[in-house]
Structure formats: C-alpha cells, structure tokens
Amino acid sequence: MITCSAPGKVYLFGEHAVVYGEPAIACAINRRISTSIELVSSGKTRVDAMGKRLNCNSEEFKYACCAVQTVKRLFETDFGAEITIRSQLPSRQGLGSSAAVTVSTIKALAECLGIELENEAVAKIGHQVETAVQGRASPADTFVSSTGGVVFIEQTTTSHLSPLNIPIIIGATGIERSTSDVIASVARMKQKYPSLVTDILSSMGDVTRLGKQKLADEDFVGLGELMNINQGLLESIGVSDDALSRLVYAARTAGALGAKITGAGRGGCVLALAQDGNVKKVSQAIVMQDAQVLNAAFSNLGLQTE
Amino acid sequence: MITCSAPGKVYLFGEHAVVYGEPAIACAINRRISTSIELVSSGKTRVDAMGKRLNCNSEEFKYACCAVQTVKRLFETDFGAEITIRSQLPSRQGLGSSAAVTVSTIKALAECLGIELENEAVAKIGHQVETAVQGRASPADTFVSSTGGVVFIEQTTTSHLSPLNIPIIIGATGIERSTSDVIASVARMKQKYPSLVTDILSSMGDVTRLGKQKLADEDFVGLGELMNINQGLLESIGVSDDALSRLVYAARTAGALGAKITGAGRGGCVLALAQDGNVKKVSQAIVMQDAQVLNAAFSNLGLQTE
Numbered sequence: 001m002i003t004c005s006a007p008g009k010v011y012l013f014g015e016h017a018v019v020y021g022e023p024a025i026a027c028a029i030n031r032r033i034s035t036s037i038e039l040v041s042s043g044k045t046r047v048d049a050m051g052k053r054l055n056c057n058s059e060e061f062k063y064a065c066c067a068v069q070t071v072k073r074l075f076e077t078d079f080g081a082e083i084t085i086r087s088q089l090p091s092r093q094g095l096g097s098s099a100a101v102t103v104s105t106i107k108a109l110a111e112c113l114g115i116e117l118e119n120e121a122v123a124k125i126g127h128q129v130e131t132a133v134q135g136r137a138s139p140a141d142t143f144v145s146s147t148g149g150v151v152f153i154e155q156t157t158t159s160h161l162s163p164l165n166i167p168i169i170i171g172a173t174g175i176e177r178s179t180s181d182v183i184a185s186v187a188r189m190k191q192k193y194p195s196l197v198t199d200i201l202s203s204m205g206d207v208t209r210l211g212k213q214k215l216a217d218e219d220f221v222g223l224g225e226l227m228n229i230n231q232g233l234l235e236s237i238g239v240s241d242d243a244l245s246r247l248v249y250a251a252r253t254a255g256a257l258g259a260k261i262t263g264a265g266r267g268g269c270v271l272a273l274a275q276d277g278n279v280k281k282v283s284q285a286i287v288m289q290d291a292q293v294l295n296a297a298f299s300n301l302g303l304q305t306e
Numbered sequence: 307m308i309t310c311s312a313p314g315k316v317y318l319f320g321e322h323a324v325v326y327g328e329p330a331i332a333c334a335i336n337r338r339i340s341t342s343i344e345l346v347s348s349g350k351t352r353v354d355a356m357g358k359r360l361n362c363n364s365e366e367f368k369y370a371c372c373a374v375q376t377v378k379r380l381f382e383t384d385f386g387a388e389i390t391i392r393s394q395l396p397s398r399q400g401l402g403s404s405a406a407v408t409v410s411t412i413k414a415l416a417e418c419l420g421i422e423l424e425n426e427a428v429a430k431i432g433h434q435v436e437t438a439v440q441g442r443a444s445p446a447d448t449f450v451s452s453t454g455g456v457v458f459i460e461q462t463t464t465s466h467l468s469p470l471n472i473p474i475i476i477g478a479t480g481i482e483r484s485t486s487d488v489i490a491s492v493a494r495m496k497q498k499y500p501s502l503v504t505d506i507l508s509s510m511g512d513v514t515r516l517g518k519q520k521l522a523d524e525d526f527v528g529l530g531e532l533m534n535i536n537q538g539l540l541e542s543i544g545v546s547d548d549a550l551s552r553l554v555y556a557a558r559t560a561g562a563l564g565a566k567i568t569g570a571g572r573g574g575c576v577l578a579l580a581q582d583g584n585v586k587k588v589s590q591a592i593v594m595q596d597a598q599v600l601n602a603a604f605s606n607l608g609l610q611t612e
Binding site: 192193195196199200202203206207210225226228229230231232233234235236237238240241242245246249250253 | 498499501502505506508509512513516531532534535536537538539540541542543544546547548551552555556559
C-alpha cells in the first residue's frame, strides 16, 4: 500500500479572476489530505473515507475515480484500486480538498504502478482531472497542492514567491457549495454585463499584482488592505453572502489586517491575516459568529509520499 | 415669516464616484426639511430646531449660517435672521439633510429679500455653500434637493430621468458620520493605489450608465442587480461597514431586488429596492438588525415655498 499526501490551499488574491486569465496568488496550508492506494485485481475502484465506503456522488469519490480513469488512459494500463482517503480539510469549503484528493491519488497510483512522475507533472494531470469533473478549472489548484508554498499564477504560468510567515486564521461557515455552480453564476453575470464584469475581474488582477509587490516588501498592512479591496470586488460579482460577510467584518473588527473569502465563495471559508498579538482575539470573533476556526498556517510542503 | 421646504435624497448609483467625475443617479424622496425665516434688524443669525437654539457646531447651523453669509455676499446686502428648521430627515445619515437645509435656507432668504431665484439657481448657490462647509461637494446634492425627481448627474451636467414608481425602503443605522471624513478616506486610498481605485470608480460609472438604461426599460430586476454590484464596489473602496453590510444582506435575504449603501457610507443608511409584495418583509428584516426603517418613497417634488 502506498500513501501520498497533499496540502489544501487558500487564495490570498484572485480567485474567480484567475478563471478569466487574470493573475492570482494561492498559498498551500499545513492541513492535508492523505490517500492510500492498494492495487487489486478486480478492475473495480473502491473509495473509503473515515472508515466508510463512499458513494459515487461524493466529491472525493468523483475526483479519485476520475484520477484513476485518467491515469489508466494516459499510461494505457488497467487495474483495480482500493483507495482510502484521510482528510484534515473540510470538503466543499473552498480549501482545495478536491485538488489535494486528485494529486495525492495520481501520485499514489503512479508509485503503485512504478511510474516516476515529478510533482509538476502530477499537477498537470490533476488539472485534466479537475477540468473533466468541474467543466472548468484553474491549473493553480493542482499546482499549489503539488508543489506547496506561495504561488503566483498568471494564465498558464506558475511561479513560487518567497515563503510567507504571518499568522492566518481560516473561518469556515460550514455551508457547502459547488465550485462549478458559483463559477457558472459569475459566467452568467459576465455574459449579461460583459464590459463591466471584465473590468471588475481586471481590477482583481491589479489587486493581485499590487499584492505580489507587498509580499516582496513584507508590507503586511498593505497586504491586508489589498485583501479587503479584493473582498469588495468579490462582493460585486455576487460570490459573497451574509455568513461570509459577517466573518469578514468580525475578523477586521477584532484587528485582522485584512479578511476576505478564500475560494469560490457563497459558503465555504474566510481567510483573515492576523498579527502575532491578535490571533486569539480574531479567532474568538469568528467563533462568536457560529463559524468554525481551522488552525492552519502557510506551508511550503507540497505533495509527498509518506 | 417665509417657509420653504426641500426634499432629502437617496443615491441609486454612483455616490463617491461622482466626486471624481463619474456619473451618478440620485432621487429625491418624500421626506423633507422646512426652513422658516424671519429677517431681524440685529444683524445676527440665530438657528432653532426642534424648539432648541442650535449651537454653532451642529450640522444644520453650519449650513444655514454659511447660506446666510453666501446670500449676503452674492447680493451685497446685510441682515439678521431668525431661522427655524423642522426636519423629517435624520442628520448625518447620508440622506441629503445638509443640501435640503442649504437650499431651503437660500430660497427662504431670497423670498424674504424679494429676490427672485429659480430653483436651479438656488442649487448653484447651494453648491457653493456645501463646498465652503465641506471642502469638496457634488453639485448633484443641491440640484436634486432643489428640483426633485430622478436625476442623472455627469460632471457638471444634470438631467431628469423618468419618475420612478417602485417601493423603496431606507434602513438607517443611526450611526452618524462625517461625509467629508469618508470622502477624504477614499481620496487617501486613491492616492495610495491610483490606477486601481480609478478603475474601480470607473466601474461604478459603468454601473450608473447601465442603471440608467434599466430605468428606461423599467427593468427593476436588472436595476436591483446593478445596485448589488455597486454595493460591492463601495465595499472595495472601504466605505461600507459591519452594520451596513448586515442591513444589505438582511434586505436581500428578505426578497429585496437590490440593496446598497446610500450616501457616503460608514454609518448612515441603506437603500433597498422592494417589490409590492415584500415591502413589509424587507422592512421587518431591517428592523430585526436593530436599524430604523424610514418610510419613504421617490418624489418629484423639489424645493418649494409653503
């Protein structure tokens, strides 16, 4: 049995805009998904998580099975697989659990099959899987989960930025949402107001570029300010909601340097940038809004075999 | 004694952006301020409101007194005045109370002095007064309060759009704010991120132009959608806050077609566009957030002598 694990991620800037070719900055976090695989002769794929057999409608099942099909197709081979997933990431909360399941499954399969795959190659295959399952996907998701660290994404180019050492707090609403539904709603709005929405997405791109500079300067106050601007732009394209907005304001009021949605929005999580002195206060403010605080930190650890 | 009254107003689109030359749409409402004036020989100006003598730091006092000084200067005359203000508008809540005090004072003074002034001329003098008190002011505020109706403002040009017959609900946080402080904070942000903030203000201008078309088409669903986009853009320039955001989401959740800040923001009011069937539900949702619901409607009635 081979076990591979991969990190979840947060978007510091640029979710949604990245779907339309604008740049984004995503960061791996220290909460991971582990996938253990044992090849079997039956030809069937079975996926377990939390000690239970997953049905074929569950998120994890879809991505893991599509990863299996894709590996079979690309490497012209056939096999059955017993897959066991252990997750530190809530699913459908915008923390990249689907990318982490996908790349850890691909990597573990490759190891089982004796195929050598660099992490970046896993990311590319993973992007095919995500595109097949979701219809449209950013290459960033599987790249970040494969390579770890802080990643600047622009169109099909990805590059690592310096590691980021500042406390973050993730507030999870617990409201599940479908990434593809939210992405489709933005596409509809863009179709209805093409020039306006293109300009707003382009402003998000500008925020990301300015944010990249703030990261280089280690100007965390400026970074937080730009996260808040990004949040407003996300509000304008309709991907925030009451619960997310409350968490954003709770975090800011408690002293967070910045707070915004991370991921597709309309449910899912909020990312707050804290300071060493106010992590507890910001966490408590989020808990007071009936949300779950996930202990997490930025992480440079990508996909790895355990 | 001469009494003149003038309406308050809401911004359907474009507050803040209008300060930077982008278009805006403002609408007079049926809540008014009445100013009664009696000229006296003493040479002093005294301002009463709600049966009390106002001190010289109150908003109403500043605008009324500056209106008196401006009229004295423009018409090369001198007089004392006893001014009594009765208001249906909460002050410092972004509903145009300062413009309404200003234009009703100027009009009543002109009547007392036997000077004939068209409402549009009053608006222009009123703009001088607002600029003197605030440092920077939109000509739209005094124009709308003088002429009533639905007004499209672009740079120094103002024109009336068709009357608007759809229920509105105003939710007042009761939090007072200084228009000039909020305007100054946007100016600081624009200085820090010139290209980004210019683009966001320009997107607000696009929302206003699209909104003008929706008004012409009587497409109220589209109008509400654009109000929501405008709200996000206002969030992005940092003029919303927790209390306003809660009212916005409460109204939308209760079925409002759209909801946004009206006026400078950071306190003040939210404007929600309701439908005939859900006025009560939206009002109750706002009250549940500890805000005051102001009964109001769009109005074509401008400045008038009573």
